[in-house]
Amino acid sequence: MSNDVVNTKNSITDAGEVAPPDRCKSCRLRALDAFRNADTAEAKFIEGQRRERECFERGDVIVHEHERAKFIRTIYSGWAFRFKTLSDGRRQVLNFLLPGDIVGLQEQFSDASLHGVEALTSLSTCSFQPNTLWDMFGQHSRLAFGVTWIAAREEALIDENLLSVGRRSATERIGALYLHLYRRMRQLRLVDSQGWFECPITQTHIADALGLSLVHTQRSLRQLKKLGLYTRDNGKLRIENPRALERIAEYYEQPPRQMPLI
């Protein structure tokens, strides 16, 4: 393949992948309002700033907690998650990262990353030059606006998770999380016609994301399954009755986010 694939200890080549600019065209970022209407100059800028393609395997740590993060990345395919840990090992998953999400935006503004990022699946990312963000703000304000849009969207998403962890019961939390993942995957057109989508998270991840113990997560999960609200099969998840789950989880769909000014 092209020479922009990095082969470190943590990287693999992925023969099935496409090279830019086709890769940029099929990037899930394009599915978001923020970058749907990028013009050619903007696309050229992005492609020019692209540094290399990096691949990771499940379990690889992409960004280490408290370490300086080198550059900004976008997720081309695969899942990851952000997390923080306490000194005695307790871990909190902050949110899950899906294709089209940006990794390392927060870190552009501080010396060290205040959270870690770990791959949940085989992961393919694009990384960018260190000064990309700064240059983008100076030269392509629409793109910069889009990046800030992405940041605001991620914050809204963490707000929702905080509401869950703070005020929802265990089963409500799980229901809300499953609905949330379902909706995001649907938005990315990664839910098939049968309603199935890839969901590579284990019960441990759910527990860490929702502030629960593993054992209690398992019991709450079983309860929801007994109610017939979801089915899992071989790493795939299907929400059987979104409406019912919404009521149980106290988590109703919100109008899609828009880019009012573009």
Added chain:
Amino acid sequence: MSNDVVNTKNSITDAGEVAPPDRCKSCRLRALDAFRNADTAEAKFIEGQRRERECFERGDVIVHEHERAKFIRTIYSGWAFRFKTLSDGRRQVLNFLLPGDIVGLQEQFSDASLHGVEALTSLSTCSFQPNTLWDMFGQHSRLAFGVTWIAAREEALIDENLLSVGRRSATERIGALYLHLYRRMRQLRLVDSQGWFECPITQTHIADALGLSLVHTQRSLRQLKKLGLYTRDNGKLRIENPRALERIAEYYEQPPRQMPLI
């Protein structure tokens, strides 16, 4: 006073306040790295976009949940908080807003606000023209970069709160919250030489911010007080032994955030 003070049902005039541009000069936003070095053109832009000064009283709702937020604001003086509620009334405080914080940034990117904002004290804000953010991105990239910096900082702060609510015990959570507020107020130079600072939050606010019940918050609070870790007096708070509190709360100070590229 000048005619840019709004007098609605929820507003008061505040005779002790200053008018722009002095008001801009003393704005706490200037205390943040992001805007410390603003040049005259940038300052002029900000002053030109300033719409009016709005004042609120404790308990006033500045932004209603699920309603369209009109414009972006900055907090000149006073405290507020962001929150979300569930349909049955359970409430989660997402974070506290202090002088220099921006209100309504997230809402610039969506049709409706996904959280509410309520004043905790008499509050003085500056509001801006609807298109201010967009114009800023187009004309003053350094300011735009600063705004995104603020957004990233707020997200990091919510991350920390999520870690608390998800993984810290009740006393740890309270300790971490008190330390957090202490550090932020210190950064704003709002801690006096004796270590005292205004802290207008009630036990109910603490409970709602930390995902605890009011009663249990009270008991955990009493426990920390018995250990001599903090003192409260007439709406003021003093952290008696930050180091000890850090250990109890598992919440250690992180290096200050910087603006690497400016």
Added chain:
DNA sequence: CGGGCCATTGACAGTCCTCAAACCGGGTGG
């Protein structure tokens, strides 16, 4: 003096956690 807001305390219940062990499917090596 009554009412409202907030802090405080007691009693009790229950959600949720910890410790422990078993089970299951898949991969590995003898």
Added chain:
DNA sequence: CCACCCGGTTTGAGGACTGTCAATGGCCCG
């Protein structure tokens, strides 16, 4: 081919942390 290990799931038992219900006291104010 089978024993063994491993990550992940499942189940049981007991206890702890945290929530709910209820009531009291202090303070401010009309």
